[in-house]
Amino acid sequence: MDMDFSTEELAFREEVRAFLAAELPDRLREGAAQTPGVFVEPDIGLEWQRILHKKGWLATHWPEEDGGTGWSPTQRYIFEKECALAGAPGLSVLGLKLVGPVICRFGTPEQKARFLPRILSGEDYWCQGYSEPGSGSDLASLKTTARRDGDAYTINGSKIWTTHAHYANWIFCLVRTDPDARKQAGISFLLVPMDRDGISVSPILTLAGDHEVNAVFFDDAKTDMDNLIGEEGQGWTIAKFLLENERGGSCHAPRLLATIDRLALHAADTASGINGPMTHDPAFAARIAKLRLEAQALEVTELRILAELSKGREPGPQTSLVKLVSAQIHQAVDALAVDLFGYDGLQLPLERPLYGNEAPEPVGSRQAQIAAPAYLNSRAWSIFGGSDEVQKNIIAKTVLGL
Numbered sequence: 001m002d003m004d005f006s007t008e009e010l011a012f013r014e015e016v017r018a019f020l021a022a023e024l025p026d027r028l029r030e031g032a033a034q035t036p037g038v039f040v041e042p043d044i045g046l047e048w049q050r051i052l053h054k055k056g057w058l059a060t061h062w063p064e065e066d067g068g069t070g071w072s073p074t075q076r077y078i079f080e081k082e083c084a085l086a087g088a089p090g091l092s093v094l095g096l097k098l099v100g101p102v103i104c105r106f107g108t109p110e111q112k113a114r115f116l117p118r119i120l121s122g123e124d125y126w127c128q129g130y131s132e133p134g135s136g137s138d139l140a141s142l143k144t145t146a147r148r149d150g151d152a153y154t155i156n157g158s159k160i161w162t163t164h165a166h167y168a169n170w171i172f173c174l175v176r177t178d179p180d181a182r183k184q185a186g187i188s189f190l191l192v193p194m195d196r197d198g199i200s201v202s203p204i205l206t207l208a209g210d211h212e213v214n215a216v217f218f219d220d221a222k223t224d225m226d227n228l229i230g231e232e233g234q235g236w237t238i239a240k241f242l243l244e245n246e247r248g249g250s251c252h253a254p255r256l257l258a259t260i261d262r263l264a265l266h267a268a269d270t271a272s273g274i275n276g277p278m279t280h281d282p283a284f285a286a287r288i289a290k291l292r293l294e295a296q297a298l299e300v301t302e303l304r305i306l307a308e309l310s311k312g313r314e315p316g317p318q319t320s321l322v323k324l325v326s327a328q329i330h331q332a333v334d335a336l337a338v339d340l341f342g343y344d345g346l347q348l349p350l351e352r353p354l355y356g357n358e359a360p361e362p363v364g365s366r367q368a369q370i371a372a373p374a375y376l377n378s379r380a381w382s383i384f385g386g387s388d389e390v391q392k393n394i395i396a397k398t399v400l401g402l
Contacts (some may be wrong), residue, residue, distance in 0.1 A: 005074070005078070006052040006306040006353060008074065009078060009090075012075055013078045013079060013082065014127040016078060016082045016083075017082055017086075018077055019055065019057075019088040020082060020083065020088065020192055021086075023051055023052075023055070024048075024086055024087075024088055025047075027355075027356075028044055028047060028048055028088065028089050029086070029087040029088070029089075030355050031043075031044040031089060031317075031353065031355040031356070032044065032087055032088065032089035032090070033087060033120035033355075033369075034353070034355035034359070034366060034369075034370055035089070035353070035354070035355070036208055036210060036354065036370055036373035036374040036376075036377045037208070037210050037212050037330075037374075037377045038090070038212075038377070038380070038381075038384075039090065039092065039163055039164060039212055040089045040090055041352075041353055042092070042164070042167050044089045044351065045090065045091055045092050046092075046125075047121045048088060048089050048091065049091055049092075049096075050122060052091075052391075053121065053122075057069060057079065058096065058120055058288075059096060059100060059120060060075075060076045060079060060080075061076070061096070061097050061100070061101050062100055062101060062104050062116075062212070063104055063179060065301055066104045066112060066116055067116055067117070068104075068398060072310060073306050073309035073310050074306060075311055077251055077302070077306050080251035080254070081212070081251055081254040083227040084253070084254040084255035084258050085254060085258050087258070088118070090351055092125065092126070092164065094124065094126040094127055094128055094163065094164070094168075095124065096119060098126075098128060098172075099119070099126050099172045099191075099242075100113075100116065100119050101130075101241075101242070102229060102238055102241065102242050103115050103116060103229065104116070104174070105229040105241065106189075106229050106234070106238055106241075107229055108334060110226070111226070111229065111230075115191070119264075123387045124169055124170050125164070125167055125168045125169055125170070125215060126170050126171065127162050127163060127164050127165040127166055127167075127168035127169045127170075127171045127172075127194075127216075128162065128163065128171070128172060128173055129144070129159040129172065129173035129174065129180070129192070129216060130142075130159070130161060130173075130239070131159065131160050131161050131162075132144060132157065132158060132159055132197050132369070133158065135296070135348050136160075136161075136286055136383075136387070137386075137389060137390050138385050139174070139239070140183045140184045140187070140234070140236065141183060142157075142160065142175075142176060142187065143157055143176065143366050144156065144157025144159065144173065144174075144175050144176065144218060145157055145175060145176050145177075145179065145188055146173075146176070146177050146188065146223075146226070146278050147177070148161070148177075149222070150332060151224065151225050152178075152222045152223060152224055152225060153175075153190060153222065153223050153224075153225065153227075153228070154220055154221070154222055155173070155175060155190070155192065155198075155218040155221045155222070155223065156218055156219060156220060156221075157175070157217075157218050158215060158217045158218065159171075159173065159215070159216045159218075160204075160213075160215045160217065161204070161213045161214075161217075161384070162201075162213060162214045162215065162216045163212055163213050164212065165201045165214040165304075165360055166201055166203060166211070167381040168194055169193065169195065169237065170191060170192065170193060170194060171191075171192050171194055171216065172189065172190070172191050172192075172229075173189070173190050173191075174187050174188075174189060174190055174235050174236075174239055175187065175188055175190050175235070176188075177233065177235075178230050178232070178233060183232065184236040185233055185236070185335055187233070187235035187236045187239070187283050188228060188230075188231075188232045188233060188234065188235040188379055189228070189229040189230060189238045189239070190223055190227055190228055190229070191223065191227040191228075191229065191237040192218075192221065192223040192227065193223065196221050196222055196223065197219055197220075198218060198219040198220045199216065199218060199219075199221045200217045200220035201214050201215070201217075202214060202215045202216075202217070202221070206376065206377060206380075207328055207370070207376040207379070208348070208374075208375075208376035208377045209348065209349070209350040209352070209373065210352065210373065210377055211352070211379075220256075229376065232320055243386060245335060252298060252300030252302065252304065252326035252329075253295050253296070253298040253302050253321065253326070254299065256291075256295040256298070256326070256329055256330065256333060257292065257295045257296070257299070259333055260288065260291055260292050260295060260333060262367075263288065263333070263336060263337055264279070264288055264341075266341075266365075266367055267279045267284065267340055270340060270341065270342075271282070278340060280325065280366075284339075284340070287336055288336070291329060291332055291336065292335055293328050294325075294332075295329055298322065298325050298326060298329060300324070301318070301321065301322060302322060304317050304318070305319070305322065316398075317395060317399050320386070320390075320391040320394040320395050320398075321391070321399075323385055323386060323391050324388055324391040324392065324395070326381075327381035327382045327388065328388075330378050330381045331378050331379070331381055331392075332383065334371075334374045334375040335375060337370075337371040337374065338371045338372060338375045338377065340371070341364065341365075341367070341368035344362075344363050344364030344368035344369075344371075345364045345368050345371035345372060346371075346372055347362070347364075347368065347369055347372060348372045348376075349369060349373070354366075354369060354370060354373070
């Protein structure tokens with residue numbers, strides 16, 4: 001396995017660095033740094049999306065013929081790593097990395113022509129209708145139904161933890177179209193406009209005070225037959241493809257390492273109350289070193305997956321390992337930040353966003369202000385995209401053969 005970058009890849013890295021230095025506005029860096037959740041607000045994400053779209057560097061996970069960059073897995077990793085190191089805001093993965101590749105793989109030519117350009121431009125903003133009350137980790141037990149009704153489907157049921165549903169104008173859903181089939185076989189993948197009669201969105205405020213997630217209710221809501229992706233009953237196959245995209249080919253480690261480095265810098269300016277700055281505290285220094293080593297080990301794992309992808313192989317169950325470990329490191333890093341800032345790290349402003357002219361005044365520093373909201377928000381890392389327990393079961397079954 002060769003994990004060294006080629007001359008061409010190193011040249012590409014320099015091109016990306018130059019682009020970020022010239023085109024990434026400071027206000028977007030600030031907004032990303034002061035966002036406690038995984039998803040940035042649309043004002044930041046969509047502005048960055050438009051900049052990347054103009055450059056032609058947006059749909060990194062799409063085939064070139066469908067509007068993607070045509071980059072190799074290595075180029076994608078280099079790009080994501082440099083964006084992480086530069087402090088670029090995240091993009092909404094729901095359209096670009098989740099439903100977009102699904103439409104590329106399973107959609108008809110007409111569906112591709114209709115949906116893909118609007119995902120790239122940001123005209124369509126997507127949310128995901130997977131989890132339901134009682135059907136989270138056991139997703140195949142979902143109960144939301146869709147029955148054929150002339151040239152449309154009529155949908156009844158509910159979805160929960162639906163990220164940014166209050167912003168979205170489209171939702172992609174797993175629905176049960178055949179109640180008599182075994183639970184995985186009776187599921188289909190539908191695209192639904194959010195402005196249809198019978199759809200309502202109820203906000204869910206997290207412990208951190210963030211409004212990221214929602215409950216979505218369908219009461220005889222309709223979507224056209226043309227919005228079925230693939231065949232009826234193919235939804236479970238599509239769902240597994242989407243979840244592998246969500247978990248795999250990822251770039252968690254560089255962003256974690258950049259966050260750890262920033263914490264180390266703050267520690268050098270934060271008094272320990274005993275013997276100079278926090279960097280002089282052996283216990284704190286040991287925690288920083290341990291997290292850095294764990295993140296570096298995670299990066300090696302991500303590079304190993306990258307090497308497999310570069311050979312045309314599927315990411316496989318290693319993606320569950322990356323999801324599990326990255327979630328644990330994320331949570332440990334956020335816990336360390338709360339400890340670093342002491343009493344200042346316990347402030348919990350409920351206003352949002354925490355950037356820009358309307359942001360509340362911090363107690364201490366802006367970095368301290370974000371510590372507690374980020375800590376509380378990151379509890380979700382061990383749930384979304386498949387809970388820790390689900391990932392452990394996948395690893396036990398497919399890797400360890402248990």
